[in-house]
Amino acid sequence: MYNLLKKIIKVAVLILCSLFFTAVIFTMVPQFPWWGGALTATILFIVVSIVTVLLDKAAKKRLHEYFFIERDTRFLSNFYRDLRFCYTLDDLIEVIHRDLESAADCSVLYVNMENHYVIYNSPSRITTDPETLRVLSRNFNTSYADDVYFIDSDLGLVSKTKNARGFFFVAGTLHFYVLCRYTHVFERDIFENIQSEFCSFQHRTAIISDLTAISELAKEWNMVAETQLSFLPSVLPTVKNVNMAAYFRPLVNVSGDYYHVMPMDENRTLFLLGDVSGKGLAAALVMGVVINTIKIIQDKNDLIQVVKSVDKAIKAMKLQDKYTVLFICVVDTKEMTIRYVNASMADPLIISKKTGSYEIEPLTSNCSLVGIIDIDDIRMDEKPLHKGDVILMASDGVSEVMDESGVELGDTELYTDTVKAGAKKNAQGLVDDISNLVLTYNGNKKLRDDVTMLVVKVED
Numbered sequence: 001m002y003n004l005l006k007k008i009i010k011v012a013v014l015i016l017c018s019l020f021f022t023a024v025i026f027t028m029v030p031q032f033p034w035w036g037g038a039l040t041a042t043i044l045f046i047v048v049s050i051v052t053v054l055l056d057k058a059a060k061k062r063l064h065e066y067f068f069i070e071r072d073t074r075f076l077s078n079f080y081r082d083l084r085f086c087y088t089l090d091d092l093i094e095v096i097h098r099d100l101e102s103a104a105d106c107s108v109l110y111v112n113m114e115n116h117y118v119i120y121n122s123p124s125r126i127t128t129d130p131e132t133l134r135v136l137s138r139n140f141n142t143s144y145a146d147d148v149y150f151i152d153s154d155l156g157l158v159s160k161t162k163n164a165r166g167f168f169f170v171a172g173t174l175h176f177y178v179l180c181r182y183t184h185v186f187e188r189d190i191f192e193n194i195q196s197e198f199c200s201f202q203h204r205t206a207i208i209s210d211l212t213a214i215s216e217l218a219k220e221w222n223m224v225a226e227t228q229l230s231f232l233p234s235v236l237p238t239v240k241n242v243n244m245a246a247y248f249r250p251l252v253n254v255s256g257d258y259y260h261v262m263p264m265d266e267n268r269t270l271f272l273l274g275d276v277s278g279k280g281l282a283a284a285l286v287m288g289v290v291i292n293t294i295k296i297i298q299d300k301n302d303l304i305q306v307v308k309s310v311d312k313a314i315k316a317m318k319l320q321d322k323y324t325v326l327f328i329c330v331v332d333t334k335e336m337t338i339r340y341v342n343a344s345m346a347d348p349l350i351i352s353k354k355t356g357s358y359e360i361e362p363l364t365s366n367c368s369l370v371g372i373i374d375i376d377d378i379r380m381d382e383k384p385l386h387k388g389d390v391i392l393m394a395s396d397g398v399s400e401v402m403d404e405s406g407v408e409l410g411d412t413e414l415y416t417d418t419v420k421a422g423a424k425k426n427a428q429g430l431v432d433d434i435s436n437l438v439l440t441y442n443g444n445k446k447l448r449d450d451v452t453m454l455v456v457k458v459e460d
Contacts, residue, residue, distance in 0.1 A: 075104035076190045083197045087204050093120055106180040109133070113142045114173035126179060136177065144170045148195040150183065161188060169195045171202045225254050228284045231291045236261055239269050241333040245427035247435050247453040249397075256283035257395045257452035260291055262300065267334035270300050273393040273454045274326030274345070286322050286371070289313050294328075303328055303341045304378045307370060314371030323372035327363070327393050331385070331456060338391065339382045343367040343375075346399050346410070350383060351390040351423040358420040390423045390430065391456040397449035398434065401442050409441050427455040 079099040086092045092110075100106040107124040109132065111117065116137050121127040135155045150164035151157060158164050166179040176198060236244050239261075246259055256276035263269045274290060276283040293313045297306055306328065314323065327348050329340035340363055342348065347362035366379040399410025409415050418437050422430035431453055438451055 073185070073187045073190050075099065075106075076186055076194060078103065080190060080194045080197055083194065083201060086201055089119070089205065092201065096120065096122070100178060104180065106178050109136070109177040109179070111136070111175050111177070112173055113137065113140070113175050119174075124179075127177075136175070140168070140175060142173045144175075146170050146172070146195070146199055148191040151177075151179075161186070167191060169198045171199045174202060225250075225284075228254060228287065231260075231288050232258060233261055237263055239263055239333075240266060241459050242269060242331065243427045243457040243459050245431045245455050247431045247451065249435070249447075249451040251279065251397075251447055251450050254280055254284045255450045255452075256287060257397070257450040258287040258291060259393070259452055259454045260294070261454075262295065264300055264330065268301070268330055268332045270294075270328065270330050271391070271393065271454060271456060272326065272328045273348075273395065273452065274324050274328075274343075275395045275450070275452075276324045277322055282319050282322055286314055286317065286319065286324060289317060290324055290326070301330060303330065303339060303380050307341050307343060307367060307378055308375070311370045311375055321372070323369045326370060329363075329391070331391070331458070333385075333458065336385045336387075336458075337382055338363075338385055339380055341367050341378060341380050343370045346394065346396040348394070349392040349419065350385075351392065351419060352386060353388050353423070358423045360416060360419060385458055387458055387460045389458045390427070392419065392430070392434075393454040393456075394434070395450060395452040397447070397451040398438055398453060400449065401438050401447070401451075403441055404443055409438065414441070427457045430455050430457075 079095060082095040082099055083092070086095055096108050100108055101122055107122040107127045108120065109118070109122070109127045110120040111133065112119060116133065118133065126132055132155065139156060140149070148167060148169050149157060150159070150161055151166045151168065152163055153165040155166075162184045164183040165181055166177065167183055168175050168177040170176075232248065233246070236246060244261065248255075248257065248259070250257065256279055257274070258276070259271075259273040261269065261271055272291070272294060274287075276286045276290075290310050290313070293310050294300065294306060297309055300306060307326075310324070310326070325344040325346075327340065327342050327345040329338050329348075331338050338350070340348075342363055342365045344365050344367065347364055350361045350363060351358050352361065353359075361383075363381070363383070366381055368375050368377065399408060399415070401409045403409075415437070418433055419430070422433040425433070434453060435451070438447075
């Protein structure tokens with residue numbers, strides 16, 4: 001009816017304006033020369049065209065108000081209006097209560113037809129009856145395309161609204177059934193509008209659901225990151241005759257790098273620095289297991305047994321492809337020695353002052369990867385220490401950072417020169433020099449790995 005009246009109004013306005021235009025032309029043209037008549041006709045045509053458009057718009061606006069605001073279609077118009085501002089299922093249910101159930105005396109059944117899960121149903125006899133869902137599931141499966149459909153009193157499909165006693169919208173596997181005995185009085189256009197907005201609502205809720213999940217996941221990751229940081233020393237302990245400093249810059253909030261300092265007695269201190277394969281939650285879990293395993297071992301002086309215990313603990317987690325490289329050492333300031341196991345860690349260094357200049361001695365690997373293969377070949381090595389010696393432990397995020405040409409920092413004289421020059425400073429000074437060099441050498445690129453350092457200097 002609404003669309004038919006729109007067409008009738010448009011034709012009527014055009015006919016009336018055309019008749020008026022023709023009458024004026026025939027009345028006025030004889031009074032003017034041909035060019036005056038032509039000009040008058042042109043002006044009148046423009047005026048009449050404008051009047052025609054304005055009259056047509058005014059008539060359609062009034063027609064729309066009559067059918068969609070004043071008559072029964074206003075119930076669905078209100079639902080359509082409010083649906084546009086729904087962002088969650090709770091929002092939708094509130095609008096259903098207000099616009100469809102209370103105001104329009106409709107019953108609603110909102111179902112995921114993929115698993116026949118009822119998302120919402122009105123507290124009416126028909127929508128709470130299990131037979132209703134069985135009939136709808138039998139008649140309307142998930143093969144229905146996104147559109148609006150009309151149903152009769154037997155819940156069967158009908159093509160004409162005059163025979164309809166309800167309707168439903170489809171968005172994917174979601175079916176939104178509205179049972180209403182006077183469906184036939186609603187104008188057809190409103191159904192198409194609601195169908196479009198119903199699909200938009202599903203899109204909005206999906207986006208919000210994803211964002212909520214990301215937000216919750218971010219909270220969980222932050223909690224994991226905070227837990228991980230709790231494993232690392234917030235403040236390095238004070239150790240007699242030893243000056244130390246650390247640097248920890250994770251690539252993401254959850255890192256696979258770790259370090260620790262554990263004083264054993266007045267003269268001996270255990271130092272640890274390692275890197276778990278991969279990133280993320282699994283790497284953080286392995287890191288926590290490594291540190292806690294070492295903490296609870298009574299005899300930390302037996303480094304071979306310490307590493308074996310760590311290896312056993314990681315393997316017990318049964319995490320696929322998870323292992324660690326690590327450097328663990330005991331610095332004895334009384335005996336002036338360092339005993340260590342290097343499990344495939346990027347070579348830690350001892351920087352010693354000899355004959356007026358500093359020399360670098362790598363503490364090479366003497367153990368394979370920990371936590372993934374057999375490590376029967378563990379060897380513990382011992383080196384003498386002298387006052388002023390510096391022990392540099394760093395993850396491969398330091399030595400493997402690349403410049404624009406792809407050259408790794410650890411392969412350059414710039415790195416060794418920086419290390420030697422910084423050795424005369426205190427531990428924090430050397431850490432600052434190397435960390436600044438890493439960032440400068442990397443340029444404006446994003447770092448590709450975690451950067452972790454632990455520097456120990458035997459005080460003079």
